[in-house]
Amino acid sequence: MNKPKQSVDLGHFWQPPAPGTLRINIDGAYTSGHTEGSIAFICRDKSGCLQEGLTRSVQVALALQTEAQALIFALRHLLQQGKMSTSLEIDSDCLLLVESLNNQQEPPWEIRPLVYEAVDLCRQFLNLNIRFCKRETNCVADWAAKAHSNGTLSPSWAVSPPPPFLSLLISDTVAAACISFPYL
Structure with missing residues (x-):
C-alpha cells in the first residue's frame, strides 16, 4: 500500500464495515496544559460487535499530537496482531490528521514526525x-x-462494558440497522 485512501462524509451515524472488513475508530483526549493524553482504539465487525477495545496514556503536549499517537498506536497494534492482509478501515474525527496522511495538506510541524511514522506503518498493510469521520x-x-x-x-471495560459505553455501542448498532443486537 502506498498511501491510505480517504472518504470524507460518512453521515451522522456509525456505519458497519463490509463483510470481511474490520472498522477501527480511534480518538484522543487531551486537556490543555497537561503532558499526558489518552487514546482509544475500538474495533468492530459488520454486525457492530466489539472485537477489541484498548486505551492507553501517551505523553503529548497538544491535542493534535494525541490524535496522531492514537493512529500510530492503532497501526502498531494491528501489525502486532498480524492484520497486514485484513481489510481494515480506520476512522478518525481529526480531519487535519487524515488530510496530512493523504498528502492533501502539509502536516503541521508539531505532528510532522508522527505523520511520517504513520505513513511508513501504513505501507505494511x-x-x-x-x-475522516464526523x-x-x-x-x-x-x-x-x-x-x-x-x-x-x-481495566475490564472491553470485556464487561460499563453501562454508558454499552449504551453507545447499542445505539450505533441500532442506528446502523445491523442484523443482530450483539449486546442484548
Missing part, C-alpha cells in the same frame, strides 16, 4: 483505508478515551 460517528472511541483520561474506566 495491503488493504487499509484511513478516513465526531458523532466516533462517540464510542471518544467516550473510551475520555473515561480513560479521567480515571473512570475499569
Whole structure:
C-alpha cells in the first residue's frame, strides 16, 4: 500500500464495515496544559460487535499530537496482531490528521514526525483505508478515551462494558440497522 485512501462524509451515524472488513475508530483526549493524553482504539465487525477495545496514556503536549499517537498506536497494534492482509478501515474525527496522511495538506510541524511514522506503518498493510469521520460517528472511541483520561474506566471495560459505553455501542448498532443486537 502506498498511501491510505480517504472518504470524507460518512453521515451522522456509525456505519458497519463490509463483510470481511474490520472498522477501527480511534480518538484522543487531551486537556490543555497537561503532558499526558489518552487514546482509544475500538474495533468492530459488520454486525457492530466489539472485537477489541484498548486505551492507553501517551505523553503529548497538544491535542493534535494525541490524535496522531492514537493512529500510530492503532497501526502498531494491528501489525502486532498480524492484520497486514485484513481489510481494515480506520476512522478518525481529526480531519487535519487524515488530510496530512493523504498528502492533501502539509502536516503541521508539531505532528510532522508522527505523520511520517504513520505513513511508513501504513505501507505494511495491503488493504487499509484511513478516513475522516464526523465526531458523532466516533462517540464510542471518544467516550473510551475520555473515561480513560479521567480515571473512570475499569481495566475490564472491553470485556464487561460499563453501562454508558454499552449504551453507545447499542445505539450505533441500532442506528446502523445491523442484523443482530450483539449486546442484548
